Amino acid sequence: MSESIAHAPAGTPAATLPGTPAGTPQAQTRHAGDTTGAILRLAQPQARWFLPGLAAGVASMLSAVALLATSAWLITRAAEQPPILYLSMAVVGVRAFALGRSAFRYLDRLSSHDAAFRQLSLLRVGVFSRIVPLAPAGLADTGKGELLTRLVRDVDALQDLPLRVVQPLATAGILAAVSIVGVWSVLPAAGLTLLVSLVVAGVLGTVGSGLIAARAERELAPMRGNLTGQVLEVVENLDVLTAFGALPGRLTALQRADDLLRQATLRRSLGVGVQGAVLSLFAGAATVVALFIGIPALAAHEAGGLAGPAFAVIVLVPMAVFEVFGMVPAALGAWREVRSSAERVATAVPAAIPVEIPVEIPVEGGTVRTRGERAPVVELSDLGASWPGATAPAVTGVSLRLGPGDRIHLAGPSGAGKTTLAQALVRFLDYTGSYTIDGVEARLLSPSEVRAVVGLCEQRPWLFDDSIRQNLLFARDTATDEELLAVLGRVGLAGWAAERGGLAARVGERGALVSGGQAQRIALARALLADFPVLVVDEPTANVDEETGDRLVRDILATAAEDGRAVLLISHTPVPDELITARVTLAG
Numbered sequence: 001m002s003e004s005i006a007h008a009p010a011g012t013p014a015a016t017l018p019g020t021p022a023g024t025p026q027a028q029t030r031h032a033g034d035t036t037g038a039i040l041r042l043a044q045p046q047a048r049w050f051l052p053g054l055a056a057g058v059a060s061m062l063s064a065v066a067l068l069a070t071s072a073w074l075i076t077r078a079a080e081q082p083p084i085l086y087l088s089m090a091v092v093g094v095r096a097f098a099l100g101r102s103a104f105r106y107l108d109r110l111s112s113h114d115a116a117f118r119q120l121s122l123l124r125v126g127v128f129s130r131i132v133p134l135a136p137a138g139l140a141d142t143g144k145g146e147l148l149t150r151l152v153r154d155v156d157a158l159q160d161l162p163l164r165v166v167q168p169l170a171t172a173g174i175l176a177a178v179s180i181v182g183v184w185s186v187l188p189a190a191g192l193t194l195l196v197s198l199v200v201a202g203v204l205g206t207v208g209s210g211l212i213a214a215r216a217e218r219e220l221a222p223m224r225g226n227l228t229g230q231v232l233e234v235v236e237n238l239d240v241l242t243a244f245g246a247l248p249g250r251l252t253a254l255q256r257a258d259d260l261l262r263q264a265t266l267r268r269s270l271g272v273g274v275q276g277a278v279l280s281l282f283a284g285a286a287t288v289v290a291l292f293i294g295i296p297a298l299a300a301h302e303a304g305g306l307a308g309p310a311f312a313v314i315v316l317v318p319m320a321v322f323e324v325f326g327m328v329p330a331a332l333g334a335w336r337e338v339r340s341s342a343e344r345v346a347t348a349v350p351a352a353i354p355v356e357i358p359v360e361i362p363v364e365g366g367t368v369r370t371r372g373e374r375a376p377v378v379e380l381s382d383l384g385a386s387w388p389g390a391t392a393p394a395v396t397g398v399s400l401r402l403g404p405g406d407r408i409h410l411a412g413p414s415g416a417g418k419t420t421l422a423q424a425l426v427r428f429l430d431y432t433g434s435y436t437i438d439g440v441e442a443r444l445l446s447p448s449e450v451r452a453v454v455g456l457c458e459q460r461p462w463l464f465d466d467s468i469r470q471n472l473l474f475a476r477d478t479a480t481d482e483e484l485l486a487v488l489g490r491v492g493l494a495g496w497a498a499e500r501g502g503l504a505a506r507v508g509e510r511g512a513l514v515s516g517g518q519a520q521r522i523a524l525a526r527a528l529l530a531d532f533p534v535l536v537v538d539e540p541t542a543n544v545d546e547e548t549g550d551r552l553v554r555d556i557l558a559t560a561a562e563d564g565r566a567v568l569l570i571s572h573t574p575v576p577d578e579l580i581t582a583r584v585t586l587a588g
Contacts, residue, residue: 039342042123043158044166045115053112054167060104061175061324067097068320069182072312080308112167116159124155127345150348153228154221154341164334168327179321183314187297187306190314193289197318198325201282205275205329213271216264217336221344223261230254268333275329283322290315354388358430358447376453378402378425378534378566382433385417385424393432394420400584402534407557407567409575412586418570419459421586422538425568426456437534455532457556459539461523463511468522469503475526487528491521492555517548524556534566541573554579 044050074090128151176198184191234241234250241247294314297306306314353359384396395417402408412418423429427447435442442450463471472484479487484503488494496518497503511519520540527535537556541549553571557579560567569575 036339036342036346039123039127039158039346040161040339042126043119043161043338043342045119045162049115049118050112050162050166053108053110053115054170056104056107056111057167057171058174060101060108061171062178063097063101063104064324065175065179065317065320067094067101069313069317070094070097072316073309076309076312112163116162119162120155120159123158124151127151127155127348131348150225150344153224154344157221157341158338158345160334161338165331165338168331172325172328172331175324176321179317183317186310187294187314189293190290193293194286194318194321197282197286197289198321201279201322202325202328204282205278206332208274208278209271209329209333212274213268213333214336216267216271217333218340219264220261220268220337221340223257223264225344227254227257227261230257271333272330275333276326279322279326279329283319286318286322287315290318356386356388356390356430358427358443376438376533376566377404377436378454379436380434383421383424383435384432385420385429387420387429393417395424395586396432398433398584398586400582402566402568404566405561405564406582407560407569407580408582408584409580410568410570410584410586411572414572416586418572418586419538422456422458422536422568422570425536426451426454453532454534454536455527455530457520457523457527457535457537457540459542461511461519463507463514463519463522465506465509467504467506468497468500471507471522472503472526472529475529476531479529483529487525490528490559491525492551493518493521493525515548516542517552520552521555524559528559528563532565534568535560536568536570538570539572540569541571546573549573 070090070093074087074094077090078087131151180191180195180198182191183194230250230253234247234254238247241250294306294311298308298311379401381399382396383398384393386393398417398421400408400410410418410421420429424431424435427442427450431442437445437450437453464474468488469481469484472487473479481503485494485497488497497505507514507522511522514522524537524540540552540556553569553573553575557567557569557575569580
């Protein structure tokens with residue numbers, strides 16, 4: 001629990017503690033998170049994209065079976081030495097089906113993968129757009145490695161739904177039906193045998209594989225996420241782990257996670273092997289039964305029984321059909337993996353956005369001044385805020401007034417809620433009490449509109465592994481190099497940038513090639529480029545030495561004073577009275 005106590009520096013007026021402004025918070029509609037079913041529906045391409053690939057796949061498989069049947073008929077018939085005219089149609093058919101199999105196979109791969117990749121891009125954007133409203137406050141409990149796996153590996157795995165699940169099942173079903181009808185038309189008993197063999201092989205292959213590999217297939221995605229998270233943690237904290245002698249233990253845990261993943265992969269492979277063995281067994285059984293059924297019919301050929309070429313067809317066609325039908329158990333195994341990934345993607349977003357997180361929705365109630373105009377008046381009255389899942393508010397009872405040109409120092413011990421307040425001011429967290437911008441309640445404004453006016457220089461500025469130029473341009477992508485150099489000069493980095501080779505110099509991964517103070521100055525330069533009328537600076541001295549911190553605070557406040565910006569400086573370290581207009585202290 002925290003309360004605000006205003007202390008004015010010598011010669012300056014105390015911070016104003018206004019009453020609560022009128023206004024009723026607007027009810028916000030909070031969307032439900034994606035269910036597993038919704039994720040799976042989003043992963044399946046639209047019919048106009050998916051059906052051409054399915055049609056080509058079916059045509060390719062039918063061509064393969066027809067090629068074998070026609071070839072068997074042609075060879076057997078040719079052995080009877082009929083006039084060549086009787087064989088010409090079969091010869092053309094063999095060539096046509098051979099070419100058609102390859103051509104349709106190519107079209108299948110081209111169309112089906114194009115459809116899957118198109119839908120994958122829509123799915124990725126859809127999942128990301130659901131996560132954005134939660135960031136950063138709503139993702140505190142999700143590890144970076146785990147989140148990375150869900151956004152990349154698990155989303156990528158969903159492309160298997162159309163490619164390895166839906167299309168193989170549909171293709172195998174259509175092909176099996178057509179083949180059974182074809183064999184049945186030649187010899188009903190052989191058609192029935194093929195039908196029974198396919199059903200039994202499908203059931204036994206699926207059950208056998210499921211008993212061996214179903215659990216492994218469901219666990220693969222979580223295991224990959226766990227391994228990725230542990231690898232990322234070790235890599236990011238290698239120096240700390242080494243310094244404290246904890247690296248061997250972490251590497252041992254990493255090895256255990258890798259062993260579990262390897263074992264699950266082997267169990268899945270064993271299941272695939274069992275599927276193949278069952279299908280091969282019943283493919284042979286169907287052929288043997290076709291022989292036993294067909295031989296008596298062949299012997300009765302003179303009495304209207306089965307002809308030799310037709311006998312070859314009913315004996316050999318099951319081999320081709322089972323080769324295609326082998327996709328069914330594999331597709332069911334892929335389905336378990338896809339569903340597991342879909343569940344993980346769905347749970348990346350909670351069933352409903354926590355009430356502590358404001359939602360980005362169209363709202364009415366007023367507008368605020370845009371960038372480039374005078375700083376608006378920000379007033380807080382009895383403001384409180386909580387983190388998602390917390391049992392008690394992180395900060396309460398904050399009241400202050402921040403007007404044009406004001407430079408307020410917000411102090412307090414660690415844990416008093418200073419960073420929580422900063423997150424609430426830029427609407428990463430919702431709030432209780434009142435928070436107005438030029439008299440307009442912040443709840444009546446969309447969070448993005450608030451962030452267009454109130455900018456945050458975070459405690460640990462994120463720097464991209466790119467050049468100084470690119471780390472500045474994303475704040476205002478129309479800025480010229482002259483403008484970028486000018487803003488670097490304003491924050492005291494012009495000489496430093498020149499020594500490093502100019503704007504093209506890289507800052508390293510997460511700013512590894514710059515110091516803490518330089519990172520804070522780059523963050524300030526970005527805020528100046530974005531031209532925020534109100535600037536919240538969160539603990540700029542947290543990662544620098546005392547002397548550097550003093551210079552940094554002076555530069556921040558002096559730069560803000562030149563532009564008439566309103567600044568809320570959050571810092572646990574003392575700030576000279578002459579640099580600020582008021583103080584607010586949070587009591588922990």
